[in-house]
Amino acid sequence: MSELDALIDAVFSDQDIQPADVPRLDLYMDQVLSLFDETLSAEKRDPSDKLLTKTMVHNYVKEGLLAPVRGKKYTRQQIMQLLCVYHLKQTLKLSDVKALTGRDGVDFEAGYTRLLQNKERIRALVPPLLREHLPADPHDPDERLALCLTLSETAVYLRRLCERLIDTIPEQSGGTT
Numbered sequence: 001m002s003e004l005d006a007l008i009d010a011v012f013s014d015q016d017i018q019p020a021d022v023p024r025l026d027l028y029m030d031q032v033l034s035l036f037d038e039t040l041s042a043e044k045r046d047p048s049d050k051l052l053t054k055t056m057v058h059n060y061v062k063e064g065l066l067a068p069v070r071g072k073k074y075t076r077q078q079i080m081q082l083l084c085v086y087h088l089k090q091t092l093k094l095s096d097v098k099a100l101t102g103r104d105g106v107d108f109e110a111g112y113t114r115l116l117q118n119k120e121r122i123r124a125l126v127p128p129l130l131r132e133h134l135p136a137d138p139h140d141p142d143e144r145l146a147l148c149l150t151l152s153e154t155a156v157y158l159r160r161l162c163e164r165l166i167d168t169i170p171e172q173s174g175g176t177t
Contacts, residue, residue: 004138008130012123015042017083019113026073029054032082052086060085063094064102080108087115091159092166099166 001009017039027035036052044051060066065085067078074082081101088097101108134150135143 004134005131007138008127012127015039016116016119018116019080019109022076022079022083024076026075027079028073029057032057032074032079035079036086052082057082063098065094065098066101077108080112081106083112084108084115091155092162096163096166099169 017035021035021039033052033054040051050056057066060082061068066081069078085097085101088100100106134147138144138147
């Protein structure tokens with residue numbers, strides 16, 4: 001197996017928080033942070049990186065990306081909403097994330113479950129395409145640059161598609177947006 005094959009395998013074998021992993025009981029902030037950190041820590045580029053912090057969650061609520069907490073505990077629906085925010089913010093501007101998650105009447109668990117199903121299909125389809133179409137030697141500086149440019153541009157196309165889809169969302173009157 002080439003080094004590039006090993007990198008592809010590592011990237012596409014990421015862990016996800018499964019809906020069954022989210023308790024049906026409300027959780028305190030520290031419990032929510034632990035759930036994310038324990039399950040998603042392999043996604044960190046550097047072990048010192050923080051996936052989610054109290055400040056981030058408070059800012060998501062303040063900016064309208066996440067429903068406000070009542071009392072000191074987060075409901076299952078809020079945790080599912082936070083999972084959606086977490087994934088979307090990897091690529092999109094916060095205003096775009098808000099357009100998707102800061103709305104009334106969204107079933108975040110259904111959307112997140114659909115994401116996990118789609119990720120399984122992506123994990124099956126994309127690695128073979130990458131292996132077939134990308135150069136095999138990531139050590140050659142020219143090849144590495146071309147490879148990173150290609151991957152980056154692919155991400156740009158997909159982000160732009162998300163933005164165009166978000167631009168079709170009708171304005172919501174009242175509610176959280």
